[in-house]
Amino acid sequence: MKKKTDFLPYALISPLIIFIVLLALTPAAFTTIAAFFKVQPLNPPTHFSGLENFRDILHNANVISSLGNTFIYIIIGVTLSTVLGIYFAVILQRRFVGRSILIAVLILPWALPGVVEGILWTGIWDANTGVLNSVLKSMHLITHYQVFLGQHKFLTILAIEVVQVWQITPLSTILILAVLQNIPDDLYEAATIDGSNGRKSFRYLTLPLIRPGIAIAVVQSIIATLNIFDQPYILNGAASTANSLAMETYAVSFQNLNFGQGYALSLLITLFTLFISVIVAKFIYKKVEY
């Protein structure tokens, strides 16, 4: 009963695999190898250096502070964007007048170019002329302008991460909404007949069924928060109060021109991303049958 090899699936995935091998795996292989070399154009020659790059970056005080900060970014960012993503998707689940417009409105934060986003939020948080200070003061909630960024670590990171959450929540929402659209109406009808209310049907029906969407959304926000760069760089400079791993990768590679160390740090970020993504996805991801 041995079957002949079925070529169709291979034919279907081959264009994808060609792209991945040539333009994702090849560059990645290059950096993985280079992570074990001393690649320092200012200090040639390039030679094999074993784990030296990894040792050096883990003794770099900026990298260490960015490691802790990035951890806080991930916790805040993943939680907020996922909760908001589920909430927004549930709101948009059913047909109602203006839903199409609302979806278009929803994606606006994502479509705003990074530079403009930076200027916008600098203008909101700014301690000297910021809008938030202005509004809070006119409502008599504060007596004088407050410093939101750069003074208190957690507040600074929170304020910066809100900006990123604002930008990535459209992605989480669309990912979850796509799966939500796949739940047949009759399931809800059945639930209503059983007498379960909105909250119950969300808890026992919606939530389990949208797990695949949530898994993708969570992994996407892990990747985004682990690579946060523009927002802290624009809003808080290179200060250790809120510097991120990605900023340090950039500084080590493009400012210090120590590419070997930069690649080593990138490799660590990749492994770290994979590690938590696999755990989280395993935890959330369950094949859904109905």
Place this chain on the structure above:
Amino acid sequence: MQNAIKISKSQKSIAIVVAVASAFGFASLAAPAKAASPVTISVVLAAPPLPPAMLAEFTKATGINVKWTQVDWDSLQTKIAAGSTANTYYADATDVDWSRVGQLGKLNWFLPMEKYLDTKALATDMPQLSSFTKNGHVVGIPYDASFMVTTVNKALFAKAGITKMPTTIDEYTADLKAVKAKNVVQYPLNIPFAAAEGLSTYWYETTGAFGGHILDAAGKPLFTDPASAGYKAAAWMVNAVKTGLVPPGNINVADSQGQQTLMAKGKVASTFSDYSGNVGSLYDVAASSSVVHQVQYLATPGASGPTSNLGNPDGIGIPVKAKNPAAAAKFISWFTDGKNMADFAGANGTARTWVGYFFPSRLSGIAILNKKGSIIGGDVLAGMLKTSAAVFPQGAPAWYPEFSGAVYTNLHAAAAGTMTVDAAIKAIGAVATKLSSGK
């Protein structure tokens, strides 16, 4: 058998889908911009294109077309590093910043300009050329002689009863205190304490005012002694925040942000290290300022009288991978011609004025400008340019970007109060010592 037919059939449909997709792709996308038959060079700078009339003149005289690409400064540095590391052509002529001279020189990412231009003859007319020379090679040619200056809002000073402008740093500090005491403005001084390049530059300028240098010729730190100018400058800056001369919110304000949202709005009375040109292009422009005709340049107050200003000129050079270095050199020669630079600065009307350009790097260009008297505060500035000094007279060290990173992160932390000035200086000194000894 049936299976096999199925496969070939489905493969066909895949092929069609893929072909349609790619056809859509390739049809519209393939053709890259091909160089026209006459020589075309690509110039990439962090500046808007030159006036079309001027570029047309160059093309008419030389037959060389110029394709101008504007990229913001930060991104341009990334592009230069990426292009050079990947050993790829990305431009025929591009930015050589004063702070990158050492790095670009040591890496041999740019062609030596002395091979293409008579740089010896140029040096006599171009005072800043020496700081663009590293290991005997000229890395780039300065085209805009900008430098740091002190700016003062005279109207606000006058309100505090100050009519005689300060000439020493002590007088300057006392005047700022008076402005604060009389409550003319709550915080009179703008220092951009955000952890970014502008903070480093501010410290260099202040160090110069206290009469000293940052590094010696070997790159060793000169600022670790509490009696040194660099140490005093750092202490003065941090103290200014602690004593309420600087707005507390400035902990996160970047250089241009402070100039635009504080100085230009009359919320502060002075910026010790401001950009030359800002009076004309920012403070006197009604659309961007509410202090029109109130701000003036001030000879930098020093330890015992007016002192030199810190030069931060922009330069242009030819990357090694340039496709057409000879044509690029011709362009650079024309671009840094005294008369043309005077035109860029506005000597011959708006059609020949280059937006955002400040000051010729050649004395002959300045002479033309002065004759025309077409620059705001031109006489003061011309005087300052004569005494403007390079931060690193021998050219910036190759490891400048890493050093500057240590400067701004540690000074920022000292201003935020998370470390003492002493600890910050020690940390910066340690980085300089480590880098200059080549690790």
Place this chain on the structure above:
Amino acid sequence: MKLHKKGFRRFGVGVILSWSLVPIYWVINTSFQTDAQISDTPAHLFPPTPGWANYKALLIGDGELPSMIRRATINIFIECISATIITVVLASLAAYAFARMEFKGRKFFLFVVVMTMAFPTYTTLIPMYRIMAMVHLVNTYLGIILCYVSGFLPLATWILFSYMQSLPLAIEEAGSVDGASRMQIFRLIVLPLTMPAIASTAVITFLFAWAQFIFPLVLASDQSTQPLTVIVAAIQGRHIVPYSLLSTAGVIALSVPAVIALLTNRFIVSGLINGSVK
């Protein structure tokens, strides 16, 4: 009960609107002010002297800036649309195989593809640049598009795989009975049912491409291929940052995806829910 539900939705709509629009309003508000007005305290909640000056400066006339913006808008449009179409087509084919067929190495290939999402941007920047230079695709639309496609394929494949996997088994059985080939089932049954996910994937891919900065920054050497994001960043001056002009550029940059979303989003929210399969 009904009333309660209505209130829940009304409140949610309010949250979505204010979450997205309050900051966007501020960009629009800023785009109608001068730089001096932007830094006034207290801040102007409405433009004090509204006018089209900033928009005219960026859009009207033959000056360098408007022509740069126009060219960059065409570029970004070509790059994003092409990348989106190629990505969605290739991802749908692959996702179909991954989700509905058994073959050796299925899990392995899928994992490797999805795994590549974990590579940080700066890991692949320089090697990608080298590869593109080697095949002479630097400063071409094709180079930028290929780079985008390779970057967005993993997520697109994952979304579509996940969606196709959750389709009821019965659909293929029904198809086989009719004697349809697997590609016919794909075209006639799976694809239509997957439409909401395909539309979502297209929107996501398009927006990812729209937001790209660092790759097109290095892969595009001049105005012939630079997308809008790179040009918007270039408006920043060396010493003076024109806030109002940049905000205006931001409004222009987000209006295109907004219009596209408005025209296409009915596909996102249609499908099974409309009762195609009961």
